[in-house]
Amino acid sequence: MFAFLPRVTPAPLAMLTDLALNLRWTWNHELDTLWRTIDAELWERTHNPWAVLQNVSQDRLDELSRDSAFLDELARVLESHRRYHDEPGWCRACVGEGEPATIAYFSMEFGLSEAFPLYAGGLGVLAGDYLKTASDLDAPIVGVGLLYQEGYFRQTIDAGGQQREAYPYNDPNSLPIQPVIGSDGAWVKVGLRLPGRKVYLRVWQAIVGRTHLYLLDSNDVRNGPGDRGITAKLYGGGSEMRLLQEVILGVGGWAMLGALGLKVDVCHLNEGHAALLVLARARSFMRRMGTSFWEAWWATRAGNVFTTHTPVAAGFDAFAPALVCKYAHEYLQDVGVSQRDFLGLGRLDPFDDHEPFKLAYLALRGCAQVNGVSRLHGKVSRRLFADLYPRWPIDEVPVRHVTNGVHVPSWDSAWSDRLWTEACGKQRWLGAVDALPAAVAVNDDRKLWELAAAQRRDLVQYTRQRLMWHLGQRGESAQVVAVAAQVLDPNILTLGMARRFTAYKRPNLLLSDPERLARLLCCDQRPAQLIIAGKAHPEDEEGKRLIKAWFEFSHLPQLRRRVVLLEDYDIALAQQLVQGVDVWINTPRRPWEACGTSGMKVLANGGLNLSELDGWWAEAYEPAFGWAIGEGGPSDDAADAERLYRLLEDEVLPLFYARDAQGIPREWVKRKRASMANLAPRFSSNRMLAEYLEQFYLPAIRAVRRREDNQAKLARELCAWQAALAAQWHEVHFGSVEVKRQGDQWRFDVPVYLGEIMPDGVKVELYAMPYGELPAQAIPMQSLGPITGALQGYIFSAHIPAERPAEHYTPRVRAWHADAFLPAEASQIAWQR
Numbered sequence: 001m002f003a004f005l006p007r008v009t010p011a012p013l014a015m016l017t018d019l020a021l022n023l024r025w026t027w028n029h030e031l032d033t034l035w036r037t038i039d040a041e042l043w044e045r046t047h048n049p050w051a052v053l054q055n056v057s058q059d060r061l062d063e064l065s066r067d068s069a070f071l072d073e074l075a076r077v078l079e080s081h082r083r084y085h086d087e088p089g090w091c092r093a094c095v096g097e098g099e100p101a102t103i104a105y106f107s108m109e110f111g112l113s114e115a116f117p118l119y120a121g122g123l124g125v126l127a128g129d130y131l132k133t134a135s136d137l138d139a140p141i142v143g144v145g146l147l148y149q150e151g152y153f154r155q156t157i158d159a160g161g162q163q164r165e166a167y168p169y170n171d172p173n174s175l176p177i178q179p180v181i182g183s184d185g186a187w188v189k190v191g192l193r194l195p196g197r198k199v200y201l202r203v204w205q206a207i208v209g210r211t212h213l214y215l216l217d218s219n220d221v222r223n224g225p226g227d228r229g230i231t232a233k234l235y236g237g238g239s240e241m242r243l244l245q246e247v248i249l250g251v252g253g254w255a256m257l258g259a260l261g262l263k264v265d266v267c268h269l270n271e272g273h274a275a276l277l278v279l280a281r282a283r284s285f286m287r288r289m290g291t292s293f294w295e296a297w298w299a300t301r302a303g304n305v306f307t308t309h310t311p312v313a314a315g316f317d318a319f320a321p322a323l324v325c326k327y328a329h330e331y332l333q334d335v336g337v338s339q340r341d342f343l344g345l346g347r348l349d350p351f352d353d354h355e356p357f358k359l360a361y362l363a364l365r366g367c368a369q370v371n372g373v374s375r376l377h378g379k380v381s382r383r384l385f386a387d388l389y390p391r392w393p394i395d396e397v398p399v400r401h402v403t404n405g406v407h408v409p410s411w412d413s414a415w416s417d418r419l420w421t422e423a424c425g426k427q428r429w430l431g432a433v434d435a436l437p438a439a440v441a442v443n444d445d446r447k448l449w450e451l452a453a454a455q456r457r458d459l460v461q462y463t464r465q466r467l468m469w470h471l472g473q474r475g476e477s478a479q480v481v482a483v484a485a486q487v488l489d490p491n492i493l494t495l496g497m498a499r500r501f502t503a504y505k506r507p508n509l510l511l512s513d514p515e516r517l518a519r520l521l522c523c524d525q526r527p528a529q530l531i532i533a534g535k536a537h538p539e540d541e542e543g544k545r546l547i548k549a550w551f552e553f554s555h556l557p558q559l560r561r562r563v564v565l566l567e568d569y570d571i572a573l574a575q576q577l578v579q580g581v582d583v584w585i586n587t588p589r590r591p592w593e594a595c596g597t598s599g600m601k602v603l604a605n606g607g608l609n610l611s612e613l614d615g616w617w618a619e620a621y622e623p624a625f626g627w628a629i630g631e632g633g634p635s636d637d638a639a640d641a642e643r644l645y646r647l648l649e650d651e652v653l654p655l656f657y658a659r660d661a662q663g664i665p666r667e668w669v670k671r672k673r674a675s676m677a678n679l680a681p682r683f684s685s686n687r688m689l690a691e692y693l694e695q696f697y698l699p700a701i702r703a704v705r706r707r708e709d710n711q712a713k714l715a716r717e718l719c720a721w722q723a724a725l726a727a728q729w730h731e732v733h734f735g736s737v738e739v740k741r742q743g744d745q746w747r748f749d750v751p752v753y754l755g756e757i758m759p760d761g762v763k764v765e766l767y768a769m770p771y772g773e774l775p776a777q778a779i780p781m782q783s784l785g786p787i788t789g790a791l792q793g794y795i796f797s798a799h800i801p802a803e804r805p806a807e808h809y810t811p812r813v814r815a816w817h818a819d820a821f822l823p824a825e826a827s828q829i830a831w832q833r
């Protein structure tokens with residue numbers, strides 16, 4: 001142990017250090033009473049055991065080391081901690097075959113806890129949830145990220161409604177992390193060659209249950225002052241700083257895995273920021289196995305997975321070619337690749353010298369498997385990347401989807417945890433979730449309604465306290481602060497909304513008719529209240545104006561008790577909101593929300609969603625589960641606002657207040673049950689991780705190992721196969737097709753001329769587009785052998801049921817190899833016309 005504690009921990013309490021440095025406390029609340037007992041105020045203020053341990057007095061610790069009740073509780077918690085760590089979990093069995101595998105998950109942000117602020121928003125929270133799930137499921141995943149001296153900004157709102165930004169310093173000594181110490185007893189550092197110098201990166205680790213998150217920072221004493229600041233600020237600085245951070249994450253991250261002695265099978269890129277790792281990985285393979293660069297590229301690509309989160313091409317990071325070349329110069333000399341070939345990897349059109357270099361394109365080319373983050377986003381991404389697969393039908397562009405999910409134990413309330421535990425047991429989120437819907441659905445109406453009441457009461461309480469704190473900090477008078485104690489009402493419909501204040505999220509759609517909204521909230525018989533939070537990017541003046549509009553609305557005298565705008569949206573606030581609201585509102589402009597996860601966080605707690613049919617909600621929504629804005633086409637602001645008000649006025653409020661003799665709104669509770677049971681397991685990160693494992697990681701592990709075996713024999717073969725295809729493909733063409741009807745079948749015969757390409761290097765198919773209800777078809781054709789007297793000509797033939805007209809079918813020939821990911825790795829295709 002090498003982490004900073006200002007004094008000695010008494011021997012009987014030594015294990016407290018381990019517990020405090022294991023971030024499992026962010027989701028396992030067994031330990032909460034322990035920390036509270038140590039120091040109640042420190043605990044309440046920070047909810048960070050590491051901060052409690054660092055700041056508690058020696059006297060208090062000495063006292064506790066003689067307190068038998070405390071020691072008993074500690075022993076109990078340690079036993080449960082030990083069991084969690086030692087008992088093999090659900091994934092072990094799945095990845096069991098052969099050598100143990102390691103999957104490295106690269107992300108620019110990790111949002112594990114507000115006490116560990118290395119995130120800006122949804123991307124980071126997803127990465128944090130991912131690591132926690134990997135721990136719960138015992139998946140062999142390690143995280144790779146950067147340690148920033150300043151995380152994302154903290155928000156305050158001044159008395160005029162203007163957002164102010166603060167950048168508190170992340171003191172590594174007070175974060176729950178430790179330096180990684182090597183076998184030689186020294187702090188592990190990674191050296192990275194940059195033009196004219198070597199930059200040293202320090203390696204830190206955070207322990208997340210059973211998994212590890214490794215972090216790099218450049219604040220080493222040996223570095224020059226400029227380089228020491230590279231990891232100063234998340235998304236800070238200009239284009240060059242951004243590129244340098246991405247070099248550190250990708251190239252430095254890969255080198256770090258080597259320095260840690262981890263043999264990595266799969267690299268998973270959470271968004272394109274880490275794309276440079278594919279180059280670093282190929283170079284180290286090339287050196288180790290003595291292959292050419294392109295053989296190494298083929299070998300390692302099978303083990304790379306890219307998850308894209310961007311719904312518009314403008315969202316891809318783009319760099320000037322000269323800037324990229326400055327940092328790639330030495331690398332290219334090392335691996336023997338020309339500047340032009342290299343730049344082509346980051347361009348839509350590799351031959352267009354004016355195109356900037358985009359990491360998303362490099363990631364797409366350098367990863368055999370690619371996915372978007374919801375069904376709709378998968379479709380949007382296939383369109384975004386279609387030009388990289390010319391002449392391919394859009395549905396076959398090799399971008400699949402895995403819809404995001406949330407780590408439920410991080411977002412459920414103590415009340416909901418209790419209810420789920422009674423129905424489904426304590427182990428419910430430690431494995432597959434298929435059996436949960438039926439189990440949780442047995443809860444009766446009264447129980448579900450009482451759950452809502454308890455959670456709403458807690459949220460009202462929390463909101464009042466947090467508001468008082470903000471008002472006090474802002475310097476408001478005692479009278480104003482006192483009013484905060486009376487805002488909201490624990491018994492009325494509570495709407496929640498929190499998001500980044502940016503144009504596409506349309507945070508003010510609900511405010512488009514302020515009078516109508518005010519009438520709705522202040523209705524005497526059926527009132528409602530609204531809690532809002534969100535940050536605008538420091539340079540986004542429009543976003544700040546939207547915050548101000550909500551600020552002013554919430555300060556109208558008649559609305560002061562009904563609308564609360566809370567400052568500083570972060571994980572802690574998100575947890576409280578998603579636990580206590582009755583309805584979560586989300587109004588992005590379709591299809592700009594790649595997935596969206598905040599709405600998933602209310603599911604296990606019984607909150608209902610009222611949301612645009614975008615991202616995850618487009619695939620989750622059914623009338624039995626909640627409410628939808630939009631028609632599933634592009635968004636129309638005016639129509640969406642009207643629909644939002646109408647839903648609230650005509651459906652949400654009446655349903656919530658339709659009470660029976662026992663005071664229970666039966667129809668409302670029915671929806672709660674349906675949404676909890678059907679959606680919470682389906683949009684949990686358990687389902688997400690299982691999909692990545694089965695559909696992406698296992699195929700990647702098998703493929704990358706096969707390619708590497710026998711001195712990379714297969715990788716060399718694939719590389720040669722592709723080179724020959726590329727050189728010869730222009731020769732490929734068809735003769736004229738013969739179609740005959742034979743009974744109720746069509747028989748197609750097609751002459752195909754392949755030049756020097758061997759017939760087993762291609763696949764010939766009959767392709768039909770989707771038509772009405774009929775899906776697209778690609779029917780393999782069989783070779784009947786060479787055409788007599790022709791050079792490299794073959795007849796291919798197929799029989800198909802004559803259900804569709806023969807004109808629907810077009811013969812096509814495409815590159816084929818049983819061991820390649822297609823068409824991702826070889827996209828040659830030729831059509832008969």
Ligand SMILES: *Cc1c(COP(=O)(O)O)cnc(C)c1O
Pocket residue numbers: 120121122123125499500569570571574575595596597598599
């Ligand atoms: C969940 C979460 C997000 C992401 O929410 P979206 O609905 O995907 O925008 C952002 N910030 C915080 C603090 C969160 O907890």
